[in-house]
C-alpha cells in the first residue's frame with residue numbers, strides 16, 4: 001500500500017491560496033521573486049528520520065518494526081496483515097546510521113538562504129516522545145543538531161552579506177519561547193508570564209512583550225540560549241527520562257536594511273521548533289497533572305492535524321486559532337514560509353502505533369502548499385519623521401494594559417517586541433499622517449510606475465495603504481486650498497474696509513447711502529452711522545408728513561440682533577412692515593435711475609444688493625445699450641438681477657435713499 005497518496009491537486013492549491021490570504025501572504029509586499037505577482041508555491045518538505053536503537057531502552061533486542069528502502073522511502077509492518085508492509089515516500093528518509101550533518105545539509109541548510117531574501121522559513125521536529133526530536137533539533141556537544149548548525153551558518157552568512165561595502169546592513173536577533181498547557185512563556189524572561197499571540201494588519205504573527213536578543217556571534221547565541229533551555233518545562237514519563245511536555249520554539253530574525261536609496265528593509269524569520277511528543281497518552285501511564293499536560297499537548301497537536309487536513313481538503317476555514325501552536329505556525333503551514341517537517345520515528349515495536357500515526361501525519365503534511373514571499377518595506381527613516389501615539393510610546397506590556405484584551409487581535413504592524421528604537425514602532429497610519437508630502441508623492445509615483453510595469457513587480461504599497469496615502473494626499477490638498485481661500489478672504493475683507501473708509505471720507509454727507517444689512521456679525525465693525533434706529537422710523541411714521549408708514553404685525557417671532565451682543569436672541573416680538581408713499585417711491589426710482597445711468601461701478605455698489613460683480617454688469621450693460629429708461633424692466637435685463645429680487649431691491653434702496661437724505665439733512 002502506498003500511504004500518503006496525493007489528494008486533489010486543485011483543491012490543495014486553493015487551500016494554499018486561501019491560507020495565504022488568511023495569513024496575509026501577498027499583501028503589503030514587494031516581491032523579489034518578481035516574475036509573477038502571486039508568489040510561487042512551495043510545498044511543505046517532509047523528511048523522516050529513524051533513530052537507532054538506544055542503549056538502555058526496553059525492547060532494544062527486538063527486531064525493528066520499520067526499515068528504510070531508499071533515500072526517500074521506508075516501509076513498516078502492517079499490523080492488520082503481517083504478510084504486508086505499509087510503504088511511505090517522503091522528500092527524504094534518513095536511516096538509523098544517518099548523521100546530524102546529513103539531516104542538516106540535506107534538508108535544513110538549503111532553506112536558510114531564503115532568510116536573506118526576506119522570506120520566512122521554519123523547521124519542525126515532530127514525533128512521539130523518545131523518537132529523537134530533541135536530538136535532531138538540539139543534539140549534544142559531540143553531535144550538535146539543527147539549531148546550533150543553522151545558527152552557526154546563518155551568523156556566518158549574515159556577517160559576509162552585511163560586511164562594510166555590501167549593499168545591505170544585516171542584524172540577527174533571537175527569541176525563545178515554549179508553549180506549555182496552551183500558555184506562551186518567554187524562556188529568555190520566564191517571569192513575564194503568559195504572552196498573547198497577535199496578528200498585524202499585514203498578516204504577520206507576532207508576540208508583543210517577547211524578549212528579543214541581538215546576536216552577532218555564536219557565543220552571543222549560546223549566552224542566551226543555554227540558560228534559557230534550562231528554563232524549559234520537562235517532566236518524567238514512563239516513555240522517556242527527559243520527556244518534553246512543551247513545544248519549544250526558537251525564533252531567529254534576520255533584519256536587513258539597505259544602505260543606499262531606496263532604503264528598503266527586509267525581514268526573514270526562522271522558526272526552529274521542537275514539538276512535544278505526539279504519543280497517545282493512554283499508553284504513557286500518565287495520570288493527574290501529567291495527563292492534563294498530555295491532554296493540552298495533544299490538543300495543540302490535534303489542532304495541528306486538523307489544520308493540515310483543512311489545508312489539504314481546501315476547506316474555507318483553517319482552524320489556526322484553535323490552539324496556540326497552530327496560531328503561531330499560521331505563516332509556516334499553508335502560509336508564507338519555506339517549511340520543513342522532520343518526523344522522528346523510533347525502531348522499537350512498542351512505538352509501533354505512534355510511529356504509524358506520526359508517518360500518517362507526515363504524509364498528510366507533505367501535501368500542504370505554502371506561498372513564501374519577500375517581506376520587504378521601506379525603512380521608517382526613509383518615510384520621514386514620525387509621531388508616536390501614547391500606546392506606542394508605552395512598552396508592549398503597558399500598551400497591552402492600555403489596549404485591553406479585546407484588542408488582542410488588532411495588531412500593529414510592528415514585529416515581535418524588540419529592543420527596537422521608538423521610531424520602528426509605528427502604525428502605517430501614523431507614518432502616513434506625518435509623512436513629508438514630497439516623500440508621499442514620490443512613493444505614489446513609484447507605486448504607479450510599478451503598477452504600470454504589470455507583472456514586473458507587485459505594488460509597492462498594499463491596497464489599503466495606497467488608498468490611505470491617496471486619501472491623505474487629497475485631504476492635505478484640500479487643507480491647503482482652504483488655507484489659501486481663508487487668506488484671500490482676509491485680504492478682500494481688509495480691502496473692502498479700506499475702501500469703505502475711503503468712501504466715507506470722500507462722500508459721506510452727499511452720497512446716497514442705503515441701509516446697512518440687518519445681520520450684524522461679531523467679525524465686522526458695526527456701521528452705526530448708517531443704520532437707522534427703529535425708534536427713528538417709528539417717530540417718522542408717527543409724523544403727519546411721513547412718507548414711510550410702518551405697519552405692525554403682532555405676535556410673530558423674529559431674530560433680534562443687538563448691537564452689543566454677538567449672539568442673536570430669539571424673541572417673540574412685534575413685526576414691522578414698511579409701506580412707502582407713492583411720492584417717495586417715484587422719487588426713489590428716479591434717484592436709482594440716475595445712479596444707474598451716471599454712477600461709477602463704485603457708486604453702484606453703494607446700492608443695496610449690488611456687489612462688485614453686478615455693478616460691473618450694470619456698467620457694461622449701460623455701455624452696450626445706452627442709458628437705462630426704467631428701473632425695473634432694464635435692470636431685469638441685466639444678467640444676474642431677477643425680477644423676483646426687484647421688489648425687495650427697490651424697497652431696500654428707496655429706504656436707504658430716504659435715510660441718506662434724512663441723515664444728510666439732520
Ligand code: ADP
Nearest residue numbers: 051052054128129130131132133134135136240
Ligand atoms: P524526543 O525529544 O523525541 O523525546 P530525544 O531526542 O530526547 O527524543 O531522544 C531520546 C533518546 O534517544 C535520547 O537519549 C537521545 O540521545 C537518543 N537519540 C535520539 N535520536 C538519536 C540518534 N539519531 N542517534 C543516537 N541517539 C539518538
Ligand code: MG
Nearest residue numbers: 133134243244
Ligand atoms: Mg525532546
